[in-house]
Amino acid sequence: MVLTASAGAFAFKFSEDGGDAFEAIYASAYFSDDVQDLTAVALVPANKLEGWAAFEFACARAVRPRIRRRRDVYIIGGTDAFFDPTVDWDDIILADDIKARLLDDMEAFFTKGVGIYRQLKLPPFRKLLLAGVPGTGKTMLCAAMAKIAISKGRVVVYVSGADRDGASFEKIQRALQAVTAARYPVLLIVEELDAYLQGDDKARVLNVLDGIESPNNPKGALLLATTNYPEAIDERISKRPGRLDRIFVIPTIQDEAQAVEMLKHYMGEQWHEGHNVVVPDLIDQPGAFVREVALHARMLAAHEHKTEVTPELLTQSVESLLRQMRSERDFLTQRRPIGLISPNKKPNKTPFG
Numbered sequence: 331m332v333l334t335a336s337a338g339a340f341a342f343k344f345s346e347d348g349g350d351a352f353e354a355i356y357a358s359a360y361f362s363d364d365v366q367d368l369t370a371v372a373l374v375p376a377n378k379l380e381g382w383a384a385f386e387f388a389c390a391r392a393v394r395p396r397i398r399r400r401r402d403v404y405i406i407g408g409t410d411a412f413f414d415p416t417v418d419w420d421d422i423i424l425a426d427d428i429k430a431r432l433l434d435d436m437e438a439f440f441t442k443g444v445g446i447y448r449q450l451k452l453p454p455f456r457k458l459l460l461a462g463v464p465g466t467g468k469t470m471l472c473a474a475m476a477k478i479a480i481s482k483g484r485v486v487v488y489v490s491g492a493d494r495d496g497a498s499f500e501k502i503q504r505a506l507q508a509v510t511a512a513r514y515p516v517l518l519i520v521e522e523l524d525a526y527l528q529g530d531d532k533a534r535v536l537n538v539l540d541g542i543e544s545p546n547n548p549k550g551a552l553l554l555a556t557t558n559y560p561e562a563i564d565e566r567i568s569k570r571p572g573r574l575d576r577i578f579v580i581p582t583i584q585d586e587a588q589a590v591e592m593l594k595h596y597m598g599e600q601w602h603e604g605h606n607v608v609v610p611d612l613i614d615q616p617g618a619f620v621r622e623v624a625l626h627a628r629m630l631a632a633h634e635h636k637t638e639v640t641p642e643l644l645t646q647s648v649e650s651l652l653r654q655m656r657s658e659r660d661f662l663t664q665r666r667p668i669g670l671i672s673p674n675k676k677p678n679k680t681p682f683g
């Protein structure tokens with residue numbers, strides 16, 4: 331680990347059978363405070379460079395991602411605490427059939443599918459995409475699937491675009507190495523897949539999806555990707571069958587029953603029948619909308635030392651959030667004509683996405 335992953339200064343002493351001993355000094359430091367990039371320098375006697383190079387090579391090999399079965403998630407990119415598989419399957423409010431189809435797909439693949447792929451001499455690599463507008467619960471689904479996978483002894487690899495390197499192919503490549511090296515079935519989660527399909531690395535990412543560079547883990551690997559940008563998927567994915575095996579559309583709130591269920595969940599003990607006045611406004615909104623409306627109303631009530639959230643307060647909360655969304659949209663569309671946002675750039679996410 332010294333040569334590959336830690337910062338500090340180290341002195342090494344080497345002794346050779348019959349040869350002379352030598353010493354090397356090695357120092358490494360972080361480039362900046364907020365990323366994990368190390369830079370290093372080694373002072374080695376000029377006639378011992380070959381021996382040193384062999385040592386460095388052996389160190390690098392020793393720490394190549396060799397995954398043991400673990401209780402947490404193997405994260406590539408991002409900050410450590412970013413992905414937390416504590417979401418329970420039952421916390422997700424969605425039509426039962428969508429949840430069941432998704433879970434059945436994962437279980438059928440790992441229990442039976444892997445053998446069938448191998449019989450057909452195909453690498454057991456299955457690719458699922460969760461698509462939907464921001465805030466419908468795609469990240470929640472990933473976290474809940476991760477929790478289930480871990481409970482069944484599978485390894486979870488999570489690729490995050492949330493660090494300085496953003497969505498680079500290098501991360502996908504590191505993830506695929508980890509998938510191949512794991513001696514366990516792997517659930518590979520890539521959030522915001524569209525971001526990887528916009529940069530210069532697009533062709534290479536498509537190669538992976540097409541199977542040209544796909545990982546071969548004999549125990550099976552399931553890719554669970556997400557996007558809230560259907561256009562990218564339309565152009566590059568769905569026109570070519572086989573790139574993704576299944577696309578699950580994760581919808582906004584579909585009907586009154588679901589709206590009530592979501593509202594009850596986020597109002598918690600504060601919920602009462604009168605709150606249903608806002609239900610018509612919740613149809614076709616994402617779960618994140620209901621969460622924000624409920625939180626906001628509950629906070630205001632507590633701030634004003636009220637013991638209950640009145641229907642009026644909840645209605646105000648809905649209206650103020652809708653107003654905010656409208657003005658945000660207007661702001662973004664006003665910005666476009668003067669060229670501050672390039673036409674093919676994603677609009678900024680809403681704060682509850």
Ligand SMILES: Nc1ncnc2c1ncn2[C@@H]1O[C@H](COP(=O)(O)OP(=O)(O)OP(=O)(O)O)[C@@H](O)[C@H]1O
Pocket residue numbers: 421422423424462463464465466467468469470471557558616617618619621679682683
């Ligand atoms: N179906 C749902 N059931 C329960 N809560 C939900 C649901 N959808 C969204 N939420 C709430 O909204 C929050 C944001 O949802 P989440 O991050 O899963 O959305 P997303 O689909 O991943 O959005 P994005 O496309 O912006 O990444 C969740 O943490 C949860 O509190």
Ligand SMILES: [Mg+2]
Pocket residue numbers: 468469470521556
């Ligand atoms: Mg998300």
